Amino acid sequence: MTVMEQRGAYRPTPPPAWQPRTDPAPLLPDALPHRVLGTAAADRADPDLLRRLYAELVRGRRYNAQATALTKQGRLAVYPSSTGQEACEVAAALVLEERDWLFPSYRDTLSAVARGLDPVQALTLLRGDWHTGYDPNEHRVAPLCTPLATQLPHAVGLAHAARLKGDDVVALALVGDGGTSEGDFHEALNFAAVWRAPVVFLVQNNGFAISVPLAKQTAAPSLAHKAVGYGMPGRLVDGNDAAAVHEVLGEAIAHARAGGGPTLVEAVTYRMEAHTNADDDKRYRADAEVEAWRAHDPIALLERELTERGLLDEDGIRAVREDAEAMAADLRERMNQDPVLDPMDLFAHVYARPTTQLQEQEAQLRAELDAEIRHHEDEPDHRDEPDHRDGPDHRDGPEVNAR
Amino acid sequence: MTVMEQRGAYRPTPPPAWQPRTDPAPLLPDALPHRVLGTAAADRADPDLLRRLYAELVRGRRYNAQATALTKQGRLAVYPSSTGQEACEVAAALVLEERDWLFPSYRDTLSAVARGLDPVQALTLLRGDWHTGYDPNEHRVAPLCTPLATQLPHAVGLAHAARLKGDDVVALALVGDGGTSEGDFHEALNFAAVWRAPVVFLVQNNGFAISVPLAKQTAAPSLAHKAVGYGMPGRLVDGNDAAAVHEVLGEAIAHARAGGGPTLVEAVTYRMEAHTNADDDKRYRADAEVEAWRAHDPIALLERELTERGLLDEDGIRAVREDAEAMAADLRERMNQDPVLDPMDLFAHVYARPTTQLQEQEAQLRAELDAEIRHHEDEPDHRDEPDHRDGPDHRDGPEVNAR
């Protein structure tokens, strides 16, 4: 039986041959988001997993803080922080097998890092020395995707291809609440369901698309309620409860792996910082709202669970923090080094082989750069400057790096 | 209060302040399509309405047959017939008030005609003498729309604009089952729900998008189940039961008129003929399937109801058929006249005023046509030929007019 033949065999039939439609109930999410921490379900959770999640959350928070600091120092062009959303970012990375694929959006560098990517490579896009700073095939992390929701059909296609090949690979695609309004979201979920592709969609509903609150984005009971319209299950989860996100994603992935097809997971969370460093969130939300969410901090939630259950003590917390600091120090140090750039790279990867036209343009730029070097050599002060090493451009005005 | 402020006041709040989500149950369709004819509900139906629907169904069937015949005679470039779907086409037209707007897809000339459009003008697109053959404002019928689902956001925008102006206007937009897969379907429904726009979406699920059966289009329990994902009610109706379609659309329109926002209606029907005259449906479906649907013919269903209840007799049926024949004869006669074309129209409506560039091109074409005329005048045989009157182009090969 081919992959394609596994689809339900709908045939247009007139009444009385009409079948009652598939029962939609199992596809609908619960009324309230699923929670584990602080509930009886936490007892069933694997302590090692909880500790790993905790360590990664702390690292993640530190990573976000460090990246934001680097932005202030002009070392990054822009940084869209995931502070407050670390539970989603981290659980998404940890729940996958090595052979699986992650499709992050532009806000998800943390998830890519938690999956094992070099943090400096993950930040290349935002530093501005190249677009994608890593080989997607190495850790099976697709490029951080800026055109919203466009990565979702990619995840579907990859998962479908893997299934066609008979490989046991699941794709997990991340998208924001705002991104669900795009046509590509719709088309991706529909293809996934029709093809029963092994893909899981995680919507991080952080309440805003830049300044636009969810109420202007959708009138649906929840974003997870969109799932039934594609014929896949929709799940709602507390996005600040790392154990719950991990559990719900884990079930969805297992379902996909078993040939059950895609799942849509909505994680309810909150963006604690501005959209990016260039954004001014005072314009569109009240401090009180942000403060209210502080009481539901993903790290605090997990820390409380672990300490109350005696799975973590002061020493353990200190060790985790020290590890995070070491990561941050390393990141800081490496990001403080200027990247070495070769302007000729502009022409290297447009096509497999540059066209004659591009070769001409390459020669033109090379001649210009040679002339620049000669010019520098004439001025003794500059003789020691590295060639073609450019710093980030000068910027002014609000939001020039808004993404 | 402005239109915009009427939206539900979602605020991102952490637990325990989480509200249980809106109950999705009222937004979900019933398991089986709604029916009126042949059920107890038929007793409640207005006899006059049923008779009007019947007359229009018969006219509609005749109109489809006539248009198909005109295609065979080369009088139309192509015709996508709605034979079998007349109940949807006709109910959609009759359920609207005069001030309301209809947004048809390319298959819905019948609906436009039932709304009052001159059938010749409605066929202009398919004859090929111009694109839209009528002034959309005259009968409030938007242009027949070929790029699938792109008319849906138009309907939403128009309904929204009317509401902003305080006008009591509802828009009804038609789309096929295939069209629901397009991103524009998703974006239109989402905008409609967020804006609570007075718009109703009618999906004619006729089982196929050209050759592609519904099972390859969606895995959803029904297309109406998509509604809950936008926060609007979804209704499922027997698309061959004119009374049921009229009732369900009527309720949805009343709901929209009262400020309740949009509804998604899925009508289950069947395309009895090939996709267009240029299509070969033997390639993708069995005769038996088509035959099975013949037993559920929209005209027969309504005729049975009317005659059984004594609302229609032989004379009544004859009168209706004669009226339909007269319409067809008139259509045939008028379509057998060559349209008078002015090639200069090519430049007349590109912009409000032609650019100098277009004026130059206009002059060029005029000179060419003058030369052509001079050439004709030199050959006495052609002297009586009307100027610039072009017939439909020569066509060959399969599906060149597939749309």
Next chain:
Amino acid sequence: MTTVAVKPATMAQALGRALRDALAEDPTVHVMGEDVGALGGVFRVTDGLAKEFGEDRVTDTALAEAGILGTAVGMAMYGLRPVVEMQFDAFAYPAFEQLISHVAKMRNRTRGATPLPITVRVPYGGGIGGVEHHSDSSEAYYMATPGLHVVTPATVADAYGLLRAAIASDDPVVVLEPKRLYWSKDSWNPDEPQAVEPIGRAVVRRRGRSATLITYGPSVPVCLEAAEAARAEGWDLEVVDLRSLVPFDDETVAASVRRTGRAVVVHESGGFGGPGGEIAARVTERCFHHLEAPVLRVAGFDIPYPPPMLERHHLPGVDRILDAVARLQWEAQS
């Protein structure tokens, strides 16, 4: 040019003022897009408008560009004049089908019965250190689409004048706003705004006799700088700012090139298939026997827009323009 300069204003402010004046004068004008409300747009062009005119007139939409433009079509069909903001150049692409198949064609399809007075504002071009997909020069796509007008301001006054003209136009107009000029300042009196400019007129920004630089939008200041620098080489360059790509002002451009006998087209957009080909071809058709050298083009390379740290190598700068001027076969000078 006759305005009394009161204080310098930025292009972003002038654009905002144009929207405000249009909203105030004409109740059918509606501004819509992502983040145009409370935030005032990511470039702050719509700052304060939602407060002044309310959410019904200045509307934060859901995040879906085809939906934004598609609903704008319906609104225009009902008599409104929507002004749509696309947040960045590359994020207008999802709306491409609506733009090409409906916005550009609706008047034609309906024999004039359904004109669509829609303004589509698109911040475009690079030079601001934006990460990928935030610096595309997409004008070639719009130019190749009959039924659209395409304008792009290079000065604060033109930003006001062209945007007002676009909104007033009964035809759809794509207003390409050069991102890197948003904070450029001019002496411009916001209380006596420049008159609405008719769409379709180029302007000579600098008179010169040796050769003509034909340019628009973000490259205008670069060309003016190049023209200054060229004086040292003995070249007196004329600079024509097209302002409107569609319709194209053949008269002004050809008159200049006939006078100078040499021309270079300058733009950021990639060269191949970019606006420069059309412009060079038109000029050559009209001025062939006045030309001492082929019309040359200085454009972005034929590559995807580079990352921030490399963009300066991509963007046409003064040196590259002067190099092209030097290649205008001066030895042939009579």
Next chain:
Amino acid sequence: MTTVAVKPATMAQALGRALRDALAEDPTVHVMGEDVGALGGVFRVTDGLAKEFGEDRVTDTALAEAGILGTAVGMAMYGLRPVVEMQFDAFAYPAFEQLISHVAKMRNRTRGATPLPITVRVPYGGGIGGVEHHSDSSEAYYMATPGLHVVTPATVADAYGLLRAAIASDDPVVVLEPKRLYWSKDSWNPDEPQAVEPIGRAVVRRRGRSATLITYGPSVPVCLEAAEAARAEGWDLEVVDLRSLVPFDDETVAASVRRTGRAVVVHESGGFGGPGGEIAARVTERCFHHLEAPVLRVAGFDIPYPPPMLERHHLPGVDRILDAVARLQWEAQS
């Protein structure tokens, strides 16, 4: 050219044969799109393929062009070679964002780590009496997008050769298939198909000395006809079939124009912002001192594509081409 002609085949058949051979030779090739399965495509190009290779290799997709191309991107990321069919030119527009922001750029974005060997087949152009949105010449959009290759066959043999080359290419290739040539026939031996053509080579279809007609796709036969008719006027026209718009074969084109000294670019696409501007500009840059007259352009008008009954007035025909040739300033002939 060395193939033994056995029986005439249509371009549609040759394209189908190219797909079949590619599917048979390379298990990573997948064909996908609307109605490509049981129906064989609305132009029957994929006739029989689903039956031969199964639904997993030749897949009827849901009706969503962005979804089709977007999933193809993911499939290519996993090592497949998707061949995507867009049903008609104007129905490729919904996929524009995926094409521009991902398909064209992915190799570049990832420094070569993620090439996308995707073929996008787009039936294009008019002349078949199609109703609106079924006859667009959209090549200008693709040409202006670095990262894409763009080819278009004019002969049955090239249809096979170019499609095979496109599928074999490690870069994305847009194959523009001239709708009105689908049923054109050539002597072509389907059992000894023409060798795969390298992408990027123009070909001289007819030798001549008076002037060069530069053209491609659907306009090639028209130009050949015009060249025959021109003999009566004493003109011996050379006809260059570009075959590949990107990369552009400057060498072949410039060599021809240097030889003849005069050139006309002919295409169906609208003139303004269309391919002709780029071509004329390139030729002029390279051949300026060989040109006796400016390179002229014969193109579709700058209007939305006309309804079937009026399309013959829009399409460049023999007379319009000869008119342009007549305007090549023959009086200046030395």
